[in-house]
Amino acid sequence: MTGEDAAWPRLPHLTLPHRSQYSAHLETPTMPDDHEQTVVRRKKLQALRARGVNPYPNDFRPDHSAGEIHARCDGLGEAELAAAAPARVAGRIVGLRDFGKAGFVHFQDRTGRLQVHARRDRLSEADFDLYRTLDVGDVAGFGGQPFRTRTGELTIEANSVRLLAKALRPLPEKWHGLHDVETRYRQRYVDLVVNPDVRRIFRMRAAVITGLRRFLTARDYVEVETPMMQPIPGGAAARPFVTHHNALDVDLYLRIAPELYLKRLVVGGLERVFELSRVFRNEGLSTRHNPEFTMLEFYQAYATDEDLMVLTEEMLSSLARDVTGQTAVEYGGHTIELAPPWPRRPMIELVAEKADVPADRLLDRDAVAAVASRRGIAVGPDASAGHLLGALFEALVEPTLVQPTFVTRFPVELSPLARRNDGDPRFVDRFELIVAGHEIANAFSELNDPDDQRGRFEEQRRARAAGDLEAQPMDEDYLRALEYGLPPTAGEGIGVDRLVMLLTGATSIREVILFPQLRPESPA
């Protein structure tokens, strides 16, 4: 048996039905939601087909982008332009000004916009007729010579015109554009075509993700992928989405965090790992919450939370410089300076200042409960001093922290996976980075004592039994991994969407997620 033919018998020659057989359904030129403009465009489409013009060909290859034409020609004088090589360009038509026997077309491609001039005496009759059928929104290709118009705009004098994709629906208005937020999210493709700022934001998002990868990879971190479908959803306090695997007949959960898997990898000797991808939390939606969002988590053996503060300062300030060109960003009416160093403040001190009580009183359960109720915070019978301190922090302090601030020394009750502070076991070696009132990063020295970890899981189990649906479930395999020995390690999670919001000035997470979650359009 030689070759692959035996294992992979040749398929019988495929005989596809002739194209014309597909077009039967096209003979009815209207669709249910058609309006006047779509009907007109469908008629043009039919007329082109009747003339033998394929309105959706794929044999045109541009040899320059709009940006390349500008880069090459913007500085040239008339004589030099006349000597420049002709170009083939393609893109979506975003503007048309017709003068009867000539006209101007603006198209845009991934690099920008460029103008084309079409004149009857420079085009074949067929190409000029085709130009006359073009609509704003069509995708077209042009060949021709660069020149400069009377008003100085670099333009291609077309000697050929191709329709590459007929648009049957009109684009939104050229001046006011598309504003309707619902349409922008549901039809992001239209939003991207007509709103340059939207394109800018998603390019910046891509730069953030590339920059994060580069930063960690340069520091010898290994990028890994761990299960999105997990039998035990751990690593964060959140409710998961449930799904079911038929063949195994088990329920699986979309992960709420990759944390426990990543630390298993550190046990395995991958001493520096990171994962940059989606997590899923079954929560309400808001300007700061989408049910699926992008998380960066990274873990480094032989490091502490203090090391990660330094790393985070370097990472985010250099990222801001790479993505925006500077370390200061405008957000929500504030100028936020990301150049390090950033203040490091124990949570209890911040709360003591805002609540105007001595810090040591906040260590006493009854005292902190009194402060909390005075501030209108509900005090449940099970709420510990640490829980109440956390609630006070969120209510009084977090919204007021505009400039980047590391909030340190979290209560152990809030941190079931973090290492206890050596000097005070009521606290853990953890920090959150708060910027513009939002949590951007959360990091801690990892709990690697398997017995302490088991006790923390037990505590979570009790909370769960008491009705806390977000308490973390026991994970025996994770404990087994810890029993093999997790090196002393520090780990961090960064909410990438919120980071992109910060760097782009977006006040809603939906502005930095291409397809944010919305209710289905028509409840079927």
Add this chain to the structure above:
RNA sequence: GAGCCGUUAGCUCAGUCGGUAGAGCAUCUGCCUUUUAAGCAGAGGGUCGCUGGUUCGAUCCCAGCACGGCUCACCA
């Protein structure tokens, strides 16, 4: 889940103290071979989100529903 606000032409928006609705752009027709939101002349285009109620009459008032926005709750 709660409160407030919104939904009118393809798009952006006016408007009707209840009497079958307008503008700009876009579309269509005519003119126009260097325009820049091109220009000039003319024309067409509407289930006023959906359902019900009040009323002689509802796009407008009332109720319910749908979708969206903001705030809160939930949520690190």
